[in-house]
Amino acid sequence: MKPAPFEYHRPRSVADAVATLGDYPGTARVLAGGQSLVPMLNMRLWRPDAIVDINEIDELDDIVADGDRVTIGSLVRYSTVERSSLLARRLPLLPRIVRHIGDRQVRNRGTVGGALVHADPTGELPLACLTLDAVVVAAGPEGVRRIPVDELYEGSYATAVDPRELVVAVEFPPPAEAVAFRELCRKHNDFAVVSVAAAGSRDDGGRWRDVRIALGGVADTPVLATASADRLEGTELRDADVAAASDAALEVADPPSDIRASAEYRRHLLPVYVRRVLTELRESHARQAWGEGTP
C-alpha cells in the first residue's frame, strides 16, 4: 500500500522543526529513522497532514560526555550506539542492548529518539533508558522541558511527549557500577516476549545500593519492578534475596496475550528472567572486582 497524501518538510534546525510542528497542531508526524513510521504510513494506520523529516538537523546527532553525565542526541542511530567507544565505557548497557534490535538495516536507520517516542512496550532502548534512569529532553512551543523516562510512558505506544514537541536528546545520570540484561525472543532479534534489565552498585561492605530493575513485554509499557528493587536494597544479593525479588516482580506484571506468547507464559517467564538478570548483575560485579585487583 501507499501512504495517504501529506505535506513534506525538511527543517535544518530544531527551532524550524518546532515551528513547523506548530503549524499542524497535533496532525504532523516527525520522521527520524522511519523504521516504524513508514510502515504505519504505508498501511494507512496513520494519516498525518504533514511529515517533518529531521534527518538534516545536525545538532541532534551527537553523543556528549559532560563530567559523569552523558547526553545522546535523538537522531543518533542504533548502529552508532553499538559502535561508540564512549558508550561502551560509560553506559555499556546501551551498546549491548541495541544489538538485540532488528537486523543491521533497522539498526543503521533506527534512532534513539524514534525508539523512545514510538514506545513499543517490548522495545529494548526504552527498557535500557528506564533502567539507567534517563531523562528525555523535548523542545516545544513553550521551550525545553525534561521528562524522566519513568514518567514518559502513558500506555501502549503512547507517551507524554506532545505532538508539537520534538525530542532532541536523552540525558543519562552517572552510571551504576554493574548492569545486566536478558530477553527471550521467538527467534534471533525478533521483538522480545519478555525482557529484563538491571543496574546497581555495591558499597565497600558488599551491600547493593540503588538497584533498578526494568521489565519489558509484561505490561502495556516498560515498567520498573520497584518492589523487587526495594527488597534488594542493602542486601548482598544472596540467592534468597534474588529469589524473593524475582517473585516480587510479578506485582507489576499485567502481561498481554498476543501472537508471540500468552499472558500465562509471560507470567511464568518473568521471575525466571529476573532471577537470571540479578544473578548476572551479582556475577558481573564480582568479575569486575576480581579483574581490577588482578595484575
Ligand SMILES: Cc1cc2nc3c(=O)[nH]c(=O)nc-3n(C[C@H](O)[C@H](O)[C@H](O)COP(=O)(O)OP(=O)(O)OC[C@H]3O[C@@H](n4cnc5c(N)ncnc54)[C@H](O)[C@@H]3O)c2cc1C
Ligand atoms: C524489521 C524490523 C524489526 C524491528 N525489530 C525491533 C526490535 O527487535 N526491537 C525494537 O525495539 N524495535 C524494533 N523495530 C523498531 C525500530 O526499533 C524502530 O526503528 C524504532 O522503534 C523507531 O525508530 P525510528 O528512528 O525508525 O523512528 P520513526 O519510525 O521515524 O518514528 C517512530 C515514531 O516516533 C516519532 N518520532 C521519531 N523521532 C522523534 C523525535 N525526535 N521527536 C518526536 N517524535 C519522534 C515519529 O513521529 C513516530 O511516531 C524493528 C523495526 C523493523 C522494521
